[in-house]
Every structure is written in structure tokens, then in C-alpha cells.
Amino acid sequence: MSNGRNFRLLSLAHSALTSYSDGRSSLRELVNTLDAVWSQLEMPEAWMNDFRSEWLTLETVLAVTSDDPPRRRDEEMERIVVESVSALSSLIRLEES
Template identity: 45%
Template sequence: MNRSASARDRRQLRLARAILRDYELGRVSLRKLVSNLDALWTEFSLDEAWTNRYREEWFSLETALALMSDDAQPREWDPSLERAVGDAVLALEDLLAQYPVDDDGDED
């Protein structure tokens, strides 16, 4: 389903796509991904169901980050956490695709 978004939301959507792409390319850490997606969430003025789903997927990433960086119990890389992160990233990409925007920054 394609939806329309305000110019401001389109900018936020482009930023969310860019940070997801940077994460997938290994340019940013999971910590940076979680932080940036959180900041973007607070700026969206899209429909409530969409933003709730975005937040749910963000929470999956945040939970994985918390589990991986628990200083009390050093952990080896857990394949189930890696899958959870991958699933959340894919779900976020699918969610973002519901609001198509030009990647070139044009607002029209």
C-alpha cells in the first residue's frame, strides 16, 4: 500500500532509509542505528498504526542491542540475535516502502 507524506516526513523517511542502508553496508554500528531511528521516530507525523509498527521494530533492535552489550555478562555473538536484527531491519524497510519518496531529495 502506497501512502502520501508531508515534505517534512519525506525527509525523515529518506534519513531512515539512509541509516538502514548504512547499517547494512557496515558503515554504522547497531548502537548508531538504534539511536538514529529513535530520533527519527519522534519526528514522524505519519498515521498512528504506522508509527506504532515502526516503534515495535525499533524496540526489537534496541532489545538486541541491550542483550549484546550487557556488561554484566559478556556474550559471544548470538545467531538468534543476528536473525532478530535482520528481521527488524527488513520489517523497517518494508514499512518505509509504504511511503515512497524520491531518494534525490526532491520535495515535489
């Protein structure tokens, strides 16, 4: 895979994270976009594991809050989401520089 393709995928992930942080997209949209990006990236294994770990945290919060009946995210879950979004943003910034 070319560096150009990785850069485009990382840019897409960055845009998805920004969109979510700005309230322009849902957690479900963010999780789906990050999953698609992860499946196409070719990065070092440790980086991929860190990315997937943070994605899994977001996916778990989504799954818990999507239960039947749906559960509202409490402060703790919101804190976890914010931390994961921040960690993912940091991972991406490190690779783009």
C-alpha cells in the same frame, strides 16, 4: 508537519538502515537514528506502532549485547536484527511510494 519533512525523515531512516546493512554503521548508531526519526514523524498511529515495535526489537538486542560483560550476538539475535531491519525497510518503502 509537512509531507516534505516526513519524506526527509523517512529518507534519513532509509539511509541509516542501508548504512547498517552495508556494515558502514553500528547497531547503536542505527537505533539512535531511528529513535530520533520516530520522535519527529507524524504518521498514522498503526504505522508508528509498527515502526516503534521493530525499533524496540533492535534496541533490545543492543541492550542485551551491551551487558557487562558485553555479549556477542549469536545467530538467533542476528536473524532477529536482519528481520527487523527488513521490516523497517518495507515500512519506509511503502510510505515513500
